[in-house]
Amino acid sequence: MRTYIHDYQSAVEFLRHGCDKTQRRISTNTSVHTHSSTSDPYAVVSIRYYNTDIVEYYADGTVRIDTGGYHSIFTSKRINQYQDRVYIYQRRYIMHYIECDGRGAPQRFRTRNDPTFERRLTVGADGTVTQ
Secondary structure (H helix, E strand, O other), rough: OOOOOOHHHHHHHHHHHHOOOOEEEOOOOOEEEEEEOOOOOOOEEEEEOOOOOEEEEEEOOOEEEEEOOOOOHHHHHHHHOOOOOOEEEEOHHHHEEEEEEOOOEEEEEEOOOOOOOOOOEOOOOOOOEOO
């Protein structure tokens, strides 16, 4: 069965159909997890690639991506695959830029040779983009 997770609701539905309601494997080295430290176990649902939560979905519609400092093609592909608000453009093992659809005009953040780029990017439910 092919899994299509792209937002908070689809991630929660995927978890609820599994045996373990707090984590479930999607593919090789990739799984969906909840952060049960809050009162609502489904308040934050994340996609974990190896040991890094590369995509976090919040109940209010906020999406947070985190490369974990790994600018590999596989990390970029996983981030692009499991959410639809941020696109990472990468070529020949170099991450060139990140494009965000903040529910308005797309915003572009350069990453190549840019010391101000951090590894995390948050797109709020209202479309605001913060680094």
